[in-house]
Amino acid sequence: MKKPAIFAATAVALALALSGCADDGGGGRVLPTSTAAAPTGAPILIGMDLDKTGPGSSYNPLAGAAVVAGVDEVNANGGILGRPVKLIEESTESDPAKGPAVYQSLIEQGAVGILGLSTASVVAQVKPIIEQAKVVTIAPVAVLPTLTDQPDGDYVYTLVNPVTDYGSVFCGAFEKAGIKKIAYLQDDSPAIKSLAGPLKDAFGKCVTIVDDEVAPVASTDLVAQATRIKDSNPDAIFVQSVGGQFEALAHSALYQAMPDVPRFSQGSFGSQSDAWALATPGSLNNLVFMQQLDLTNPRTVDLQSKLTAALGSDFNMSYFAAQGYDGLMILLDAIKTAGGTDDPAAIKAAMDATTGYQPHVGQEGFRMSFTPTKHVGADSLCGLALFTFGADNTPAGKWSTFQPAC
Amino acid sequence: MDHVQLWFSVVEQACFFGLLGLAYMLILEGAGFFNFAIGAYAMIGGLAAASFAKSMHLPVWLAVIAALVLAGLLAAFTEVGVVRPIQRRSGGARLPALVAVIAMLFAITQVAGLLFGRKQLAGQQLLVIDPLQIAGAYVSGPMIVTMALALVSFVGVSVWVRVTGTGRMLRAVGDNRPAAQLLGLPTSRVRITAFVIAGVIAAFAGISYAAKGGVSWDRGLGWALLGFLALVIGGSGSWWAPLLGGLILALLQVFVPFYLSGQFSDYAILAIALIFFAFRPRGLITRQVRI
Structure with missing residues (x-):
């Protein structure tokens, strides 16, 4: 065997041996419980657009793992209408x-419903x-x-409160908190760009935005932005990003520049436990963040136990x-109510008749309903809650100053 | 000088970019081409150290040593398993080797995602201290490590190429390999030494910089380009030239967002790159040859 071939074989063997180090957030599967x-x-084929690269990859695998576990759970309990549920995954x-090609592919493969996690x-x-x-x-x-x-x-x-509701919650x-002027720091990812406009419009009705900073999502240093924000002398700072390294860097830089100025965060960061370690120790202290997950909601706690057992x-x-x-x-409830997968109109009608669904996000009193003219599930603002970080x-825990009511 | 913090940020980034540029320069001098896999070595260093410490629960120092060894082996493989066979078949041409190392950059990136996962990992703190307050600025442990590493590396390489035989042979081998072989110089040993030292320096830089805000599998390409530009701007006339190039890049990275907007920093980097490619392709510091 020639030397290059030996190296190649060694590299492949090493790769296979080390692949056990991978930690992509996946895990095991739900064991049959019934x-x-x-x-x-x-x-019953369900399509799923799940990002493993790109900006959505910081949170998509979290949702995707729960979907996979949910499918395994449903199948372990007899499936839907006696039929197994199968996921078709694309990205x-x-x-x-890339959306049109991927969704067309999901549809052509026979998906009767799609979960667009991207x-x-x-x-x-x-x-x-x-x-x-x-x-x-x-x-x-x-x-x-x-x-x-x-x-x-x-x-x-869609299921949860739209970004316009975020404006109402943060304005409250x-x-x-007696905040009149804020500085706004966001990343430039397409997802955040599309969300920032409506949120800034909402903020314009309750506070003055004294500095508006946009930085590349792949930034490796945000000291310049933090210094500009400090110069604008805001009462508070609002950070909006896809989370991950950007938000960790942002809070590290903002904390060192203005440790006493309150900071608020909207985005994925509050649920990205892996990303918290990226921030400078102590820099997240007193950061107020909004999210849909409320671990004082018993339904959420139940789901947490179930998914922990599965994953x-x-x-x-x-x-x-x-x-x-x-x-x-x-989606599966709607298919079950429709009595099958042959009639898309029946599945849509069943979706539109969904009422009082008790979700696993939001506060305990939160409910989701749909009608032919209401395709946003959230019935009230209490699908959201405000929390703080510790030192x-x-x-x-929950922020004691303000919480949206059901 | 109102904003001292900005200047510390400039120095930290200049050191990081300069270290990557120094790694490029070692291979440029020893093998005569730009090894774009430098960015991948830096990424692998940061990612492997973080992963070894997190997944295998190794002590930080052991995780760092293991990551440096991995990066050194990867750099050696680049020379022995990729560049050398290709140059042997192409009569020593540099373009095929250049294409091969670019492919190597992407291959390492994908394998890193496979081995270590595609999540961002927190970098390892090599110096755990409370942040120092200097003139109102905040100086963290990772910042001090990056600056110290740059100082040690630049001084070390400068001394190595003057004092040791292998170091002195480095430029001869890179400039004209056939002539060096005719003279009986151990060209293979010199080249592989350059690759390994470059790989270890890049990996150490990646480890120290990852402590600032984490590292992920897709960082290699960006770091490869910044290190390359540090060398292009600084030039190759002095072993300290990449540090000058890194300083100019860092000034742009910090002050363009400060005086204009964060969205313009990439354009500023592109502009400075185009200016140097067009008007000063050999960089600011060039080698002076006395005739």
């Missing part, structure tokens, strides 16, 4: 341009395809208020996981 008869017949990599901008791009194919598509993590609007919104659904928080002790509960799980369950860079 003695229900095994589902038979043609599987748009958070790129709207960014809202991707789902917005494929609305005409969804409308034409008449495939109910739920965007469980999407918060773009216009996503379900016409045209081409008949088969598109600012008012309660292993490394599983960290996040609202993405709960949203993915809720999206799957609402150890982990969440310390």
Whole structure:
């Protein structure tokens, strides 16, 4: 054997040997928990757009793991209408341009419903395809208020409070905390760009934005932005990002520049436990963040136990996981109510008749309902809650100053 | 000088970019081409150290040593398993080797994602201290480590190429390998030494910089380009030239967002790169040859 071949063989062997180091957030599977008869017949195919690269990859695997666990759970309990549920997984990599090809592929493979876990901008791009194919598509993590609007919104659904509700919640928080002027720091990812506009419009009604900073999502240093914000002398700082390294760097830089100025965060960061360690020790102390996951909600705690049992002790509960799980369950409920998968109109009618669904996100009193003209599930603002971080860079509990009411 | 913190940030980034540029320069001098896999070595260093410490629960120092060994082996493999066979088949041409190392950069990136996962990992703190307050600025442990590493590396390489036989042979081998072989110089040993030292320096830089805000599998390409530009701007006339190039890049990275907007920093980097490619392709510090 020649030397290059020896090296290649060694490299492959090393790669295979070390692949056990991988930690992509996945895990095991739900073990059958009931003695229900095994589902038979043609599987009910559910499409899933799950990003493993791109901006959405920081949270998509969290939702995707819960969806996979939910499917395993349903199948272990007899399936839907006696038929097994099967996932078809594709990825748009958070790129709207790839949306049409990926969704068309899911539809051609026979998906009777789709969970669009990627960014809202991707789902917005494929609305005409969804409308034409008449495939109910739920965007469980999407918060773009216009996503379900016409045209081409008949088969598109979202679950949680849209970003316009965030404005109402934060304005209430600012008012309660006596904050009159804020500095705004956001990343430049397509997802955040699409969300920042409506949120800034909402903030314009309750506070003055004295500095508005936009930085590349791949930034490795945000000291310049933090210094500019300090010069603007805000009462508080609002950070909006896809989370991960960007938000960790932002809070590290802002904390060192202005340790006493209150900071608020909207985005994924509050549920990205892996990302908290990226921030400078202590820099997240007193950071107020909003999220849909409220671990004082007993339904959420139940789901956490279930998913931990299914996915292993490394599983960290996040609202993405709960949203993915809720999206799957609402979709499967609609298929069950429709009595099959042959009539897309019947599945849509069943979706539109969903009322009082008790989700695993939000506060305990939070409910989701749909009608033919209301395709956003949230029934009230209490799908959201405000929390704070402690000095150890982990969440310390609900923010005592203000909470949105049900 | 109102904003001392900005200047510390400039120095930290200059040191990081300069270290990557120094790694490029070692291979440029020893093998005569730009090894774009430098960015991948830096990424692998940071990612492997973080992963070894987190997943295998190794002590930080052991995780760092293991990551440096891995990066050194990877750099050696680049020379022995990729560049050398290709140059042997292409009669010593540099373009095929250049293409091969770019492919190597992407291959390492994908394998890193497979081995260590595609999540961002927190970097390892090599110096755990309370942040120092200097003139109102905040100086963290990772910042001190990056600056110290740059100082040690630049001084070390400068001394190595003057004092040791292998170091002195480095430029001869890179400039004209056939002539060096005719003279009986151990060209293979010199080249592989350059690759390994470059790989270890890049990996150490990646480890120290990762402590600032984490590291992920897809960082290699960006770091490869910044290190390359540090060398292009600084030039190759002095072993300290990449540090000058890194300083100019860092000034842009910090002050363009401060005076204009964070969205313009990439354009500023592109502009400075185009200016140097067009008007001063040999960089600011060039080698003076006395005739």
